Amino acid sequence: MRLPDFEAWAMFAAVVDHRSFTDAAKALSVSKATVSKAVTRLEQHLDTSLFTRTSRRLALTESGRRLAEHAARILAEGAAAEEAARDETAELAGPVRIGAPMTFGLLRIAPLIAQFAKEYPLVDVDLHLSDERIDIVEMGLDATIRIADMPDSSLRARRLADVNMHVVASPAYLATRGRPVHPADLGDHDCLCYANAVPPDVWRFGGPGQQSLTVQVRSRITVNSGEAMLPALRLGVGIARLPDFIVADAMASGELEEILIDWRPQPLGLHLVTPPSRLRPARVGALLDFLARHHGC
Structure with a gap:
């Protein structure tokens, strides 16, 4: 049985992390030639190319991309094992x-x-x-x-x-467009959606008697930052579903009002x-x- 070339795997991981043979060599305190030979050795053993090299660019091949996570894990576990073996009373650094x-x-x-x-x-x-x-x-x-x-x-x-999540709108919006009393009412309203939710325009609620309900809303604005919804909310552009830490102050001041109290969005972890x-x-x-x-x- 042939042992894995752990040094080559670790050097491959360092090149991926630093995106450069030269920078990886500096980080490892070895020569660039040592790193290059180790990666070449690994490529020969695996019978596949890990990088596409040009004079201006270094890019992972498809095989290199798939193997990069394994290499990073080998390097991280090796470093962690060495540190765990040191005196536990040593000052953390x-x-x-x-x-x-x-x-x-x-x-x-x-x-x-x-x-x-x-x-x-x-x-x-x-x-x-x-x-x-x-x-x-x-x-x-x-x-x-x-x-x-x-x-x-x-x-x-x-x-x-x-x-905890809250469905909120400004008093001005509610005065103009009316106050939804059930999640199904959201179909008649403009909503502000969080782009990183999957999908952004599908909202889930829990209601009386442990009911659950999923509704699709009309997204007037979609943005990848919850905090970026606040100006539009304050101006009465629409309704949003946002976490405590973003809307708590605006709710306390009265700038925003929570709606659908009986149908709360499911909390996130x-x-x-x-x-x-x-x-x-x-x-x-x-x-x-x-x-x-x-x-x-």
Whole structure:
């Protein structure tokens, strides 16, 4: 039995992460030739090309793209295993890369990251904020916060809390267009939809007696940021379905009113999502435990 060429797999993962043989070599503190030979060796062993190389561009082949996740996992698990073998009393140090949705990240996660950085001065945190659907393995993230119904996948998801949703509109809109009393009434109204929901114009509700109902709404504006709906909501353009952390202040001030009180949108889960491996550096575990304790709230 021939053992896998773990060094070549790790160097392949580094090239994918840095998108450059030169930058990967610098990160690994080896020569560019060493990295190139390792990748070539792996390609010969697998009998497939992993990269398309030109003088100006380095791109993964289809085979390389499929194998990149395996390579990233090998590199991450090797690094985590080495760190786990070190003295657990050693001071935590090194980088942690974590993702979060844009608005929730700004309001809830960024303050926690600041506090964590103060408590662990040798840990460097790279916080990536985006409402787009991202591949945490491809991006090299150690974890990400997701607010969603999690589909089955190879990722590990820990549900931290529920995020309550509200259907809201401005008093001006309700005075002009009327107040819906049942989700089916939404078909006669203009709605503002969140582009990253799948599909954006299908809203699900839970009602009296554990009833459930799904309705398709007419999207007047579709946008990939919930916070970006607020100006249109305040101007009375339509009705939106948004989470607590976006609309709580506007509801408290009276700028927006909650409607369909008896038919609430199903809450979404606040999840802490990590790659499939249980192995992770101690600094990553420390940050994840810190976020879990605070529930991001």
